[in-house]
Amino acid sequence: FVTFLERLGRALNMDEISQEVGVDLHTESLLLRAEQLARLENEKLVDKTAVVYQLQRKVRTLREQLQRKDLHLDLLRRKLSLQEDNTKTKFLLQGERDEANLRIKKLNKQIDRLHLQLSDAKDQIRDLNTQLTVAADYKITALERGRKVEDLQKRLIDSESLRTRCNRKVTLLKDQVRTTGQTVDQERHISEHSLHILRDELARVKDHLSEVSRREAQLQSFKGSVAKILGVILPMPDYELISRLQKLVDAHHEFTVVSRRYDDPVLRLTSRSPTLGSRYTRTPDKPRYDDSG
Numbered sequence: 001f002v003t004f005l006e007r008l009g010r011a012l013n014m015d016e017i018s019q020e021v022g023v024d025l026h027t028e029s030l031l032l033r034a035e036q037l038a039r040l041e042n043e044k045l046v047d048k049t050a051v052v053y054q055l056q057r058k059v060r061t062l063r064e065q066l067q068r069k070d071l072h073l074d075l076l077r078r079k080l081s082l083q084e085d086n087t088k089t090k091f092l093l094q095g096e097r098d099e100a101n102l103r104i105k106k107l108n109k110q111i112d113r114l115h116l117q118l119s120d121a122k123d124q125i126r127d128l129n130t131q132l133t134v135a136a137d138y139k140i141t142a143l144e145r146g147r148k149v150e151d152l153q154k155r156l157i158d159s160e161s162l163r164t165r166c167n168r169k170v171t172l173l174k175d176q177v178r179t180t181g182q183t184v185d186q187e188r189h190i191s192e193h194s195l196h197i198l199r200d201e202l203a204r205v206k207d208h209l210s211e212v213s214r215r216e217a218q219l220q221s222f223k224g225s226v227a228k229i230l231g232v233i234l235p236m237p238d239y240e241l242i243s244r245l246q247k248l249v250d251a252h253h254e255f256t257v258v259s260r261r262y263d264d265p266v267l268r269l270t271s272r273s274p275t276l277g278s279r280y281t282r283t284p285d286k287p288r289y290d291d292s293g
Contacts, residue, residue, distance in 0.1 A: 223241070226241065226245060227241065229246065230244050230245065231246075232244065
């Protein structure tokens, strides 16, 4: 361990100090020397990094200046090339302009020729249009005449068919007139016979109607006399008039029965003895009113 410390002291240049201090403080002196060397090393590193940073900045500035110079040179080269191209294009444009002027002159001549041809073509088109209108008019008139001819042909065919139908109808009508003449005579005889029968039937109906009206008048007079007897005023329903008449007849019948009892002594005795009265008396039938006429 002591040899290790001696070797470490030699490495740190602490051999003289370690001999003076002794073994006890040798380790502490080594630690202090190590810390001192570490601080010095850090300071040197900081100084070195600052120098390196400054050098790097200079290198960057120099590189940027170099790039700017290269860019300026490139721009100058491009400018020269553009000027050369412009001069070339000027010469080319002058040549093309001369050629274009020649072409324009030729085209103007061609345009004049085409104008003349166009005017001639327009005149021809006008003539053709007039001819077409005339031809269209002729065509329209021809079509109208053709339609008229077709209509006349159709009318002729229709008239022929109509004439044949009329002839057929005339023959049929002649036959019908013949047959209807015969049937009319027969129907006239039949109608005269039926008219005679109807006249006889009408006379019988009139007689029956007069008889009915006479009986109705008799019935009305009878109804009026019955109403006077009953002391009622017409008009009155038939069923009510009949019921009142029935009551009157029943009352009259009872009155006659009672009067007979008081007039005949036998009937009086029978009325007193109910057994004899039941033997010898007979209740007469009550008359019923029949309105059948």
